[in-house]
Amino acid sequence: MIERKILVVEDSPVVLKVLNHLLSQNPIFIPVLCACYGEAKKRLNSDEEFFAAIVDLNLPDAENGEIVDLVLSHKVPCVVLTGTFDDNLRLSLLNKGVLDYITKDSRYSFNHVIKVIERLSKNQGIKILVAEDSSTSRLFIKILLEQYRFKVIEAVNGQEALAKLEEDPEIRMLITDHNMPLVNGYELVRMLRYNTRFQDLVILGLSAEGDNALSAKFIKAGANDFLKKPFYHEEFHCRVVHSLEAQEMLETIRDLANIDPLTKLKNRRCLFDEGERLFREASSYLSLAMIDLDHFKRVNDTYGHIVGDELLEAVGQEIRLAFPSMLACRFGGEEFCIVAPVSGLELQGKMEAFLSGLRSKELTEAKIVLTCSVGLCSQPVDSFEELVRVADQNLYEAKRLGRDRIVSDH
Numbered sequence: 001m002i003e004r005k006i007l008v009v010e011d012s013p014v015v016l017k018v019l020n021h022l023l024s025q026n027p028i029f030i031p032v033l034c035a036c037y038g039e040a041k042k043r044l045n046s047d048e049e050f051f052a053a054i055v056d057l058n059l060p061d062a063e064n065g066e067i068v069d070l071v072l073s074h075k076v077p078c079v080v081l082t083g084t085f086d087d088n089l090r091l092s093l094l095n096k097g098v099l100d101y102i103t104k105d106s107r108y109s110f111n112h113v114i115k116v117i118e119r120l121s122k123n124q125g126i127k128i129l130v131a132e133d134s135s136t137s138r139l140f141i142k143i144l145l146e147q148y149r150f151k152v153i154e155a156v157n158g159q160e161a162l163a164k165l166e167e168d169p170e171i172r173m174l175i176t177d178h179n180m181p182l183v184n185g186y187e188l189v190r191m192l193r194y195n196t197r198f199q200d201l202v203i204l205g206l207s208a209e210g211d212n213a214l215s216a217k218f219i220k221a222g223a224n225d226f227l228k229k230p231f232y233h234e235e236f237h238c239r240v241v242h243s244l245e246a247q248e249m250l251e252t253i254r255d256l257a258n259i260d261p262l263t264k265l266k267n268r269r270c271l272f273d274e275g276e277r278l279f280r281e282a283s284s285y286l287s288l289a290m291i292d293l294d295h296f297k298r299v300n301d302t303y304g305h306i307v308g309d310e311l312l313e314a315v316g317q318e319i320r321l322a323f324p325s326m327l328a329c330r331f332g333g334e335e336f337c338i339v340a341p342v343s344g345l346e347l348q349g350k351m352e353a354f355l356s357g358l359r360s361k362e363l364t365e366a367k368i369v370l371t372c373s374v375g376l377c378s379q380p381v382d383s384f385e386e387l388v389r390v391a392d393q394n395l396y397e398a399k400r401l402g403r404d405r406i407v408s409d410h
């Protein structure tokens with residue numbers, strides 16, 4: 001697990017204690033507590049690497065916010081805590097590059113600080129593509145995003161943006177201007193939304209001030225949000241984060257509906273949804289293997305249901321590792337399905353390797369050695385349901401013939 005040191009500079013022992021407590025609840029954060037400017041300076045000048053800092057503006061040995069300049073000069077993202085709210089001061093601190101300016105007026109303020117740091121930590125793994133032909137504008141957006149620890153990729157026109165999105169599936173968000181050569185922003189959004197591969201890409205359109213119709217066009221074409229230029233950087237950041245969080249929430253809900261919580265494989269509902277799509281799209285082969293654990297009832301009877309569950313969880317992990325690019329689902333109970341647009345021979349080869357790997361393993365703390373029976377179907381059939389039915393018949397035959405084998409129809 002990656003650990004991230006968070007520098008906390010605060011002269012109030014109570015506040016220090018609260019922040020220490022809240023940060024320590026997240027195991028990746030290691031709070032480093034300093035009660036004054038001098039102490040913080042020493043820590044920052046050492047070899048330690050800090051992920052972020054939470055600082056009090058008024059310290060006994062630096063009463064005029066000098067700590068902010070010190071932290072920023074070490075390129076450490078900084079959240080400011082203050083006793084009193086001052087609009088002008090807030091503005092000047094945000095302009096300097098401070099992430100947030102939070103007043104210590106209630107315990108919610110401290111939770112808010114932790115939320116900002118946690119968001120920063122999530123941002124580190126998020127790639128954002130900025131499509132903008134003006135290099136000044138592009139650089140400005142890049143700097144803003146990097147302040148919040150996003151990874152930034154750049155494109156100078158819509159066509160380049162498309163190519164970069166095609167080659168890097170890890171890009172999570174696109175921020176696009178409209179007026180760009182070759183393919184403009186609006187066309188780019190339309191093209192992306194026609195492609196199911198990009199349905200989860202978060203898109204933020206940028207439109208010039210006064211062009212109300214364009215903002216609406218961006219949204220209608222499928223952008224998650226838009227922002228009028230010139231924008232205020234705090235609003236920019238809020239919109240980026242809100243769009244990402246809305247998408248994250250959507251994906252969590254989708255996972256809850258589609259993923260089996262025990263094995264972390266897709267569930268039966270998903271098997272039929274995705275399987276039917278694969279069946280429609282398959283140009284030549286579509287093969288399906290149904291796996292059933294042998295004598296699983298004995299595991300429950302001998303070791304109890306908790307170990308039975310642990311074994312199913314372990315098998316789920318083995319399946320995910322063995323068939324990373326195939327549709328792998330828990331069909332129900334101790335039955336699993338693997339579906340892929342490959343020949344029956346190819347799937348059988350992979351399945352034999354999987355079964356022989358499984359036989360050589362001792363799974364769970366009870367060191368259970370497991371065998372499986374498999375029914376495989378790759379013959380031309382009229383529907384996905386038929387593919388499942390034939391594989392199930394073959395599985396029945398594999399059990400009847402003595403288990404620990406594959407019965408296939410090719």
Ligand SMILES: Nc1nc2c(ncn2[C@@H]2O[C@H](COP(=O)(O)OP(=O)(O)OP(=O)(O)O)[C@@H](O)[C@H]2O)c(=O)[nH]1
Pocket residue numbers: 292293294295296297298300304305306307308309312332333334399403
């Ligand atoms: N622990 C646990 N057991 C489950 C779960 N789902 C199904 N089972 C058990 O899996 C067992 C399946 O038993 P059977 O269908 O008789 O099959 P088997 O013992 O695997 O024998 P064969 O399939 O004939 O080799 C039953 O005892 C179910 O209670 C689960 O989520 N957790």
